[in-house]
Every structure is written in structure tokens, then in C-alpha cells.
Amino acid sequence: MRLETERLILRPWQERDRAPLAAVLGDPEVRRFYPSVLTPEQAGAQLDFAMQKTAEVGFHFGAAEVKATGQFVGLIGLGYIPDETRAAIRGNPAVEIGWQFDKAFWGQGLAPEGALAWLDYGFGTLGLDEIVAFTFRGNVPSQRVMEKIGMVRDPDADFEHPRLAQGHPLRSHVVYRITRPV
Numbered sequence: 001m002r003l004e005t006e007r008l009i010l011r012p013w014q015e016r017d018r019a020p021l022a023a024v025l026g027d028p029e030v031r032r033f034y035p036s037v038l039t040p041e042q043a044g045a046q047l048d049f050a051m052q053k054t055a056e057v058g059f060h061f062g063a064a065e066v067k068a069t070g071q072f073v074g075l076i077g078l079g080y081i082p083d084e085t086r087a088a089i090r091g092n093p094a095v096e097i098g099w100q101f102d103k104a105f106w107g108q109g110l111a112p113e114g115a116l117a118w119l120d121y122g123f124g125t126l127g128l129d130e131i132v133a134f135t136f137r138g139n140v141p142s143q144r145v146m147e148k149i150g151m152v153r154d155p156d157a158d159f160e161h162p163r164l165a166q167g168h169p170l171r172s173h174v175v176y177r178i179t180r181p182v
């Protein structure tokens, strides 16, 4: 999997991504709608998991870099939703799209640009029927990306994230959906 957009290259993980990925996932501002920042070890384990998943099922969240400079931008892509989470979402969807970018690159429309390429890949090359996205109810920037790429909020699918304890302030999630264009 290697995708190109006007400004981005979207590609599988490489060993050289470990430090910049750890910096993004260790940044409290990037992670403000997550229960915690990740340690470098946890970020590395996430990269290992993505590599393993890609080898097993053919795709998983990957890296984004600036085409013109090679700078690391963040992670973006499609992934199978863990069973416990998908069971909590109306319709039991299989695949989600998601993104976490270095804040130095926010506000330039790069996440929607990369996400549209991933949607094309999901519906075209992978032949998926539906892709969903979900996030904490208060994560407006992420919901703006979902809207910009044509996803539609499904209020009936709002759910409490099963991996967060009851009463956790980030537990309430909203769901956006998009189906394969006819």
C-alpha cells in the first residue's frame, strides 16, 4: 500500500518512524481527547501491531509524510475495529478510518486530503461496503474531518466506549458512516 495525494505520501510504517510517531502520540495536545498520552514503548508497540496487522490482513493505519519534504506528519488509515468496540456500535461495523497528526501540520486540510485517498483505497482496492469513524463527542476537529470527506453522522449509533470505565469523561462517542459509492 502506497498512496499519493497532492501533498502527501501515505505508506506502511518504517523503522525510522518510531521516534516521530512516539513524539506525536506522546503529545498531550494531540492526545487531549484520549484517556492518556502514550509512552515511547506504547507508541512502538502500536507501530509493531500495525506492521503485524498489515502483514496479516493487508492493511492497517499507516504513516503520512509530506511529499515535498519527507517530513513525518502522523498516522492515518483504515483498521478493523476491535470486537468489543464494534459490538457497541449499531450495525456492528467492521472497518474504521482514523487519524492523529503532529500539531505542526494542523489546519491545512491535510487530514481530509489523506483520508479521501484512504477511502478510495478502501472502497476501490479493498472492495469494502462501509467505513465508519468514531470519536469522543467533544472532538470537534476530528468530526470536521469526517464531515469534509463526506461521512454522515449517525446519531442512533452514539455509544459509550467499552474500553473506558463508566463515568469516564471521554466515554461518550459519536459515529459517522460512509458507504461505497454506486
Ligand SMILES: CC(C)(COP(=O)(O)OP(=O)(O)OC[C@H]1O[C@@H](n2cnc3c(N)ncnc32)[C@H](O)[C@@H]1OP(=O)(O)O)[C@@H](O)C(=O)NCCC(=O)NCCS
Pocket (backbone or CB within 6 Å): 029, 030, 031, 033, 098, 099, 100, 101, 102, 105, 106, 107, 108, 109, 110, 111, 112, 134, 135, 136, 139, 140, 141, 142, 144, 145, 148
Ligand atoms: C483531527 C486532526 C487529524 C485534523 O487534522 P487537520 O489536518 O488539521 O484537518 P483540517 O485542517 O481539515 O482541520 C479540521 C479541523 O481541525 C480544527 N483545527 C484546525 N487547525 C487547528 C489548530 N491549529 N488547533 C486546533 N484545532 C484546529 C478545526 O476545527 C478544523 O475545522 P475547520 O477547517 O472547519 O475549521 C488533528 O486535529 C489531530 O491530529 N488531532 C488530534 C488527534 C485526534 O483527535 N485524532 C482523532 C481521534 S478520533
